[in-house]
Amino acid sequence: MADSAPTQPKPSSSVKLVLLGEAAVGKSSLVMRFVNNDFQENKEPTIGAAFLTQKCNLPTRTIKFEIWDTAGQERFASLAPMYYRNAQAALVVYDITKPSSLTKAQHWVAELQRQASPGIVIALVGNKADLASAGGADSSDDADAAPAAEGETNEEEEGTDARRVATRTAKSYADEESLLFFETSAKTGQNVAEVFTAIANAIPETSLKGPRGVGGSTNLNRQEDARVNLAGTGMSMPDKGCAC
Amino acid sequence: MFNLTNLVQKAQQFIEPALPIAGPAANDRRPSKATLFRYQFRLPDSQSPLQEITAELTLSPHHSQRAAAGDVTSPEKERGQGNHYVGKLHLSEQFLCFSTTGSSFLTTASLSSSSSFTGQTHGAGPAGNGFTLPLCAIRRVERLHSQSYMFALAITTWNGSPDPKGKNATPSGQKLTIQLAGSRQQCERFCDGLKRGLREGVKEVENLRTVVTFTYSEYLLTSDGDEKKGAGEEAKKGTEHPDTGLGLIYRYPGNARKLRDATKIRLWREYLKENGRSATLIRQPTFHKLIRVGLPNRLRGEIWELTSGSWFLRLQNPKLYTETLEKYSGRESLAIDEIEKDLNRSLPEYPGFQSEEGIGRLRRVLTAYSWTNESVGYCQAMNIVVAALLIYMSEPQAFFLLSVLCDRLLPGYYSMTMYGTLLDQKVFESLVEKTMPILWDHLVKYDVQLSVVSLPWFLSLYINSMPLIFAFRVLDVFFLEGPKVLFQIGLAILRINGEELLDATDDGTFISVLKSYFARLDESAHPKSENPKLRAVTRFQELMVVAFKEFAGITQNTISEQRSKHKGAVLANIESFTKRTSIRNLGPESKKLSVNDLGFLYDRFYTVLYERAERAEILQQEADRKAKAAKAKATEVVTGFSGNSVERGRVALGPSPTQMDYDAFREFLAGISKWAITDSPSSPPELNGSQSPHSYFGSSTKNRPSLSPWGSGLEPTDHEFMRRLFRRWDVDMADSLSLQNVVTGFAAVKGTKDIMSNISYFFELYDDDSDGRVDREGILRISEALLFLSRRGVTESGLSPSPSLTDVRSGSPERPNRDEQFLSSVSAFIRRCFEYADPDHPSNQGNQAVDEAQDGLDNFAIGEDDLIDFGSEPDTPTARRHSKNPLSPKPSDKDPLSPVTTNDSTDPIEKERKEKAKAANLALDPNKPLHITLPTFRMVILADEVLEHFFEVGFSSSFKLADAPLLSAASSSNLTTFSNAGKQVAAAASNMGGVVGGAGAGVVPPGKGLRGMLDNIVSDGMRVAAEVRRRYDEVQKDLDSEARHGRDDEDEEEEEKGAPDLLEGAETAGVDTSRGKVEELLGVPGAEAGGEIKTTRNRSASDASRRVLEFER
């Protein structure tokens, strides 16, 4: 889990991260888990967007995530550009029990790839992984579904559980598009910190800026530079390295 | 309700002749008076201002012990004590309204009001002092015998429940005196109108009783009366406590003592006692003050209803809520799914919404509303707003208030695209920029996006931003004074926190400053002040003061102006977003087209749908004009949006049609392909003038009336080919095309550069039963389609088949030559098809190849013979003939082609050819049904250089997309049949009241000079087909009679019919061409040898054209 213990000399930089995905896939719950290590069954739907911050300590630096959690209902989509503007990272979330949510996620990925800042780090996240291991009980035939969430391709069949999106399907799509890929559960906390750490690691040094507010114009310039540099960078990243 | 609309219009004209009646002609950006009138008094849309007159309202001493507002100078002596207000008295169909506030809709100068307090609603709410009386609440009107010139009315209302038997109804009956100031005639007229209205109003008394009986004010005063009688009979009260929301069960939020709820109730009781309750409430200065200090819990719902005007809606239709629920009970919808997801997530901190009771109410209200307004359905945030309302209101009350919110107070907020939300964010930003430039610059500098913070304020009315009790205080004022309150509060929040916000350099800090401000709204605003009074002022009070004093300048007008200013940009933004997303989601097929082309198709697709909707709307309005007052016309002025439905189809405004029917498809094609434009624009009025202008909408009838349904665009033609294309693209068999269908369709036609697949595609279009065969009938139809498609030239863009044909654009003599060439190619096509056709009986197949090989050689000898006789009916207009043609589309869904397949079919040209083409081709035997297969078809096409070229580039480039849009090119190209178009466009434009400026508006129809030779060629093309058809039919007839009279060989006679060869010149070239290639082809045994043919093809393009040149030389 991310801790906020200050480690003095480490350089710290802030990263704007946006969460996108269909309504009720658990975007807010993921953020809540990451920021407060907490989970609520009845979470109010997000109206417009919510903003939260959380630090993530990497061995060499500290990343302060500025998290924009957006509303998922279809009609809020036209507000989204407002939120993903200038975002350096995006979490595109779907619900592994709802195939339609993966389609929606793919639309978001396409939208981001075309409209967001070039070089944005995108992670595809299949949430509610806890529902995959057959009703939270001990069905073993899908036991390897959970390790799969570590990021490795997994060949499991659709079991009797609530899972409707095979890990393989999503994973191969993610590979095609050079996205980070995870399966998570906001409920159990599984893989949540890992997602954010992987993103933190995937943000190229060049695009990192200091804590905001040092000077607007310099900031902007640096960002511009970063974009240029990023344009050619391959985005396929190893999904390892939690040091939060 | 009664419909007085005709009368209304007349009356309107009479009263205010200068104001145009809202209607299609009124393109005036100015507000319609009726709209402003309704907004000022918060009346339902059914109301319109019938009469108005300057008047003075006198409230009898009984009404007030307070001192009268001082500065009124009146000539009348009878006005002793009591309050006097000068203002305007208005009469609508069902209401009598009075206000001292200069109504913003008056063209005349407003009178100065007698009171110092005028409220701040500026025409957007029941401002000032006065009343809004439903006529049914008036019990009696007496004309006072005034000694002077004054014309005075004494009005007695049903104060409280209009129960004639009730004992206490009489004494509390409220009396108002109104003196009308106007000429005798004006006053009389007003009174006549009033009388009429009162008579009608009697019918509404029942509704009034139902609604009023269960109001809290009624309950409050009734129980109050009992108390006064001192009988202590509270238990015996006739009325039970009305439903004043969940708060009654689960407590109202906040500490009642701290809110001083009891004191407020006492003050309101006093006020209501003097000024009437619910229906008959009179607004005096105290009314506004009492609202500003916050409403008492139990009265809150009722006052919200009264000030927002939802009360009047409920009065008109008290049972709508329950009826809606009943009507749709058990039905499902997307909205219901979405609602279900959020029920547990609405104000979960309020105990009422952790209970089934509260959740049930919320579910019912949201569901009922989603049914009554399906274009809004359900939007997240509505759950929060409705949950809040339900704390203070019954379900029906919340239901009607929600509809006032969505329709008037928060226009477009919850719509499918949420354009209202986005727009108001823009408006808010621009107000911040104006009123707090330093803060604005700061936000810009640090790239803090204000709307991200403020959007939820507006979308959920501060309900989940501030602690509930404060949000409700904002709502109290909001319902009275209108949407500008949201802006004033928002600006005040920023102003108060200005210093701290200037220190915030990122979104995070910015948001947390505001969060902590909201958390401390109940604390003292000046904790360190010496002055205890000042110390007692809470931050929330400070907020209200700043909002309504410092930002008093923000009026409804400001908002409306800003909205109109930003509307265009916001809508355009949404549209480009929508376009982007929907283009991206068109699926893999769409990748075959360029992004530009997709964009072009998207625009063209929706433009057609939009314009058609618009035209239908306008025509509809035209038709309805007499029957219906154009009510919602200029809602725009108040809301900033056009209530005028003419804009309805605009994508950004919400759901719009997404499916294209066949007629729309024709119109769509006409903007993309020249061949889809009609040769004979709608006949001039003298032909069909008497027909109803609407008859053709929806179905394509043959005779078109004068009024064009095609707007200012080009009128499409109708051809079997287009119908086939439509059916082919309509993969969902929905009898309409989605954008997806259209794009996929184009991807197949244009997305491939491969001539082979183009040929197959065409073949498949005509292979109705997909058995890989096209029969005689089909062959004829194909040839007809080829002529149809090429009748305005085919090789316009792309390569010309041979250098000699390059100079086409300049209108050089080559052009007719080329057209002739195409004609001859098509006749050669028919001929060859029949030559190489396979008989349907498999037993014959064996001989086929041999026969073909033999006949092939002979063919060229006969090629020059005239194939078709043009002589017989040279003057018949093409279109006429065409429309008689059995090929023209039949409305029946049944495939028109299938019946004509086998035994009785025959070859129309067979007889002519038979003599000379003595090859005894089995295929020509009328008794031997035949077909061609795809390989044959391919071969025949490739055998002809012109046709080959057509399939290589001509066909697909005849659809002009983004690279070379047709419309821009149209004026310079050879649309030869446009002599009527000018008239057409003008007629259409005038019918549209000049509103429509469609995409085709720029096309200048070429002058008459362009007609002539080219025109003839085009019609000749059609005549070839028509002639083929005629022959075919004749033969058919002959066969029929033969069947009757026995067989008789009449071949010789037929031969006589040979006529001058119109195509001589062309035929020569065509035949030469074919010969060159068919010779090659003949080396290939068996027409089915696809591979071989391909080889041929590869060479043919270059070889053949070289050869042609040689031949020509």
Ligand SMILES: Nc1nc2c(ncn2[C@@H]2O[C@H](COP(=O)(O)OP(=O)(O)OP(=O)(O)O)[C@@H](O)[C@H]2O)c(=O)[nH]1
């Ligand atoms: N079983 C399970 N339920 C989850 C998980 N994450 C979220 N949920 C539930 O899913 C529902 C929606 O969660 P939210 O976090 O509000 O979803 P959201 O994506 O933020 O929704 P919007 O704000 O409406 O777009 C809630 O009832 C959560 O309790 C998870 O990992 N496992």
Ligand SMILES: [Mg+2]
């Ligand atoms: Mg959320």
